[in-house]
Amino acid sequence: xxxxxxxxxxxxxxxxxxxxxxxxxxxxxxxxxxxxxxxxxxxxxxxxxxxxxxxxxxxxxxxxxxxxxxxxxxxxxxxxxxxxxxxxxxxxxxxxxxxxxxxxxxxxxxxx
Numbered sequence: 001x002x003x004x005x006x007x008x009x010x011x012x013x014x015x016x017x018x019x020x021x022x023x024x025x026x027x028x029x030x031x032x033x034x035x036x037x038x039x040x041x042x043x044x045x046x047x048x049x050x051x052x053x054x055x056x057x058x059x060x061x062x063x064x065x066x067x068x069x070x071x072x073x074x075x076x077x078x079x080x081x082x083x084x085x086x087x088x089x090x091x092x093x094x095x096x097x098x099x100x101x102x103x104x105x106x107x108x109x110x111x112x
Contacts (some may be wrong), residue, residue: 029104032097041089047082052077 057075065071
């Protein structure tokens with residue numbers, strides 16, 4: 001960096017370093033939109049496979065039972081299980097982010 005131990009960097013060196021490396025400041029964390037908390041666990045390959053299997057099970061159940069709802073019960077129960085798993089994962093991720101935002105706020109208040 002070619003800095004002097006006694007006088008530090010010159011103004012020009014500071015400006016050059018800011019251009020080259022950016023400003024030395026903390027990044028501000030932006031909160032995640034709610035739909036992303038749901039889309040993340042729902043896009044897991046196993047969940048997608050289960051969703052497709054549940055739709056197929058509902059269709060087969062309705063066709064096999066001639067349109068009666070009893071035939072679609074197995075597929076519907078798979079969808080209920082998927083919604084429980086996805087909503088639980090989304091809720092946990094939301095809570096983790098809220099805790100992180102609180103921690104970030106405490107840190108920024110302590111630096112003032």
